[in-house]
């Protein structure tokens with residue numbers, strides 16, 4: 001592999017990793033405050049993609065309006081899932097909510113199959129993300145430039161919110177003690193709802209940029225990015241937003257490098273995430289940035 | 296100010312409270328004593344809205360509040376300092392205080408409240424940027440009290456604020472409770488340290504296995520033979 005090829009793979013890894021990161025943030029935020037692995041997260045992403053598709057294709061919205069509209073509606077979907085499915089189980093054993101999350105996941109996938117049909121739909125890449133830059137031997141799609149920038153902006157915004165605003169303070173407090181924050185006059189359901197809204201909106205955004213890469217969507221498209229983002233969240237230290245981004249990047253780079261260095265291993269690309277997951281769970285279960293988990 | 300009538304709480308099969316009547320008048324310090332497991336924390340939990348009662352009624356400032364959410368009641372000045380302090384260990388001292396006044400308008404008034412808390416607890420001012428988890432037990436209790444004060448309580452309920460503290464610290468906590476009361480806050484207090492509690496309380500209730508078995512003025516209770524034997528360690 002020469003220098004140009006190497007640089008090319010770095011860019012590919014950065015793009016893929018940023019996509020995992022965007023999706024992993026939602027996983028990690030929900031886990032951070034509720035200790036719930038929201039297995040429906042990937043399917044929420046799928047719904048977000050279809051909403052954007054409807055916006056762009058059926059209603060002829062410009063791409064940014066379809067994106068923003070989809071993020072808003074997907075945020076609402078996330079809140080409804082929480083209020084309908086998880087909230088009644090807030091004080092139940094954790095396994096109940098986990099099983100419910102798997103149920104919600106199957107429900108959304110099958111509902112998607114019924115409503116949208118199993119045939120993939122083409123998902124067009126808007127002009128702005130479809131520019132091809134050629135720098136010497138290096139070929140870079142503008143999509144690959146924008147995605148990491150957007151992820152970095154999202155991360156900066158979230159860190160500001162979590163560490164500099166009163167809402168973020170309430171989130172950090174709630175993550176440690178759901179009961180005592182209520183004594184501060186804080187409506188915990190509202191804080192949880194906002195968390196779901198943010199996580200789901202980011203899943204929609206991540207999913208839409210994911211779909212632009214391939215570029216098609218189908219009702220089961222959320223499963224793999226969902227699982228990989230979950231792995232990314234664990235790699236980074238679940239519950240930690242910076243960790244989710246770091247974990248996403250690590251996973252993205254590892255996958256790309258596996259395929260680049262050993263093309264004959266390309267078929268094992270998806271398995272790599274789970275090898276990494278198992279490795280981390282065995283040797284560093286708290287992830288890259290994770291501290292000791294509160295028991 | 297607070298009226299509890301015929302209150303009952305069950306945890307699954309355990310009847311933790313039964314037929315409890317209790318009143319707190321504006322401006323009083325009322326203390327609740329009883330052995331471990333008597334149901335004292337359950338009573339404050341039910342009043343504060345954290346625990347749903349299975350029977351009875353609670354009124355605060357003349358209005359029924361049975362079944363209201365804890366967050367709503369805190370906003371109305373009915374504030375609990377929970378058992379075991381429960382400061383937010385991962386937040387700084389200052390952030391803990393800000394959360395205590397989360398629902399109040401921010402700005403100058405809140406700044407003034409925080410200055411007052413730091414005035415009452417100078418140790419907290421020194422450690423304002425430190426994570427609450429790094430404080431000593433006594434300092435954490437001060438923080439839990441200060442955090443509650445940030446919400447401008449009208450009725451302040453405290454669940455064993457002196458538990459596990461060194462004697463010097465216990466005296467300081469009781470001093471602070473007196474001062475808070477002098478500023479016009481009504482106090483409902485649970486204490487293991489019955490002697491100290493009855494000394495500052497206007498009235499008290501004795502709880503045994505979920506029922507009120509005795510009530511009266513602080514002095515009456517302190518001179519009652521049963522109380523002396525069971526809670527004051529006298530023969």
Ligand SMILES: Nc1ncnc2c1ncn2[C@@H]1O[C@H](COP(=O)(O)OP(=O)(O)O)[C@@H](O)[C@H]1O
Nearest residue numbers: 306309311329330331332333334335336337338
């Ligand atoms: N969350 C709970 N679930 C089941 N039983 C409980 C719970 N909390 C308290 N209890 C029981 O209720 C009774 C009263 O407890 P509590 O109110 O904590 O007493 P105290 O504060 O006086 O020590 C005890 O028998 C205790 O075991």
Ligand SMILES: [Mg+2]
Nearest residue numbers: 335336337378
């Ligand atoms: Mg107790």
